[in-house]
Structure formats: C-alpha cells, structure tokens
Amino acid sequence: MEIRKMTVPVALVNGTKGTPVQAQTQKQNNTTKHGTAASEQSVSHDWHMLEQAHDDLKQTSDFDAEKVAAIRQSLRDGSFDLDIGAISQAMLRQHG
Structure with missing residues (x-):
C-alpha cells in the first residue's frame, strides 16, 4: 500500500473554492439542487458542526x-x- 501526500488542496480536487468544509458544503448544496440521496442530507448536520469547529479554531492561537x-x-x-x-x-x- 502506498500513501501519497496531496499537493493540491482538497477544495481544488473537488472543483470548488474555499476551505475543505466549505467545499463539502458547497458540493452538497450543488447536489441538493439536482436531487440527492437521503444519505447526503444526513451528513449536513455533521458538516455544520465541523464548520463551527473550524471557525473556532481560526480564533485560537497556535502557541502560548x-x-x-x-x-x-x-x-x-x-x-x-x-x-x-x-x-x-x-x-x-x-x-x-
């Protein structure tokens, strides 16, 4: 098994802009417009929680x-x- 380091941001791989959380939300919003499966709708709450955590982490310092x-x-x-x-x-x- 070989693990490779990604050199392209996740958002660019998905063809969307912004942070990975924003990219996933954007991807979900795009698929919702075109009709999606119920499973994609169920992760929406989790992504909102992750987005909130991401915003909280941006406000914290990396060092003391x-x-x-x-x-x-x-x-x-x-x-x-x-x-x-x-x-x-x-x-x-x-x-x-």
Missing part, C-alpha cells in the same frame, strides 16, 4: 504567547534552566 514571553525573558536575564536529564528521558519515552 505568555509562555514564549516568559522563556524569552528568562533567556535574557540568564535564569533559564535547561534540565538535560528530563529532556533525554522524554526523548527516550517518545522514541524508544
């Missing part, structure tokens, strides 16, 4: 700005404590 600021300050004033033993143990647990 306060923690980064604290680390920068400790590096500046020389108080940053690096526990090599704890790091090596965590690496061993993670990677064997």
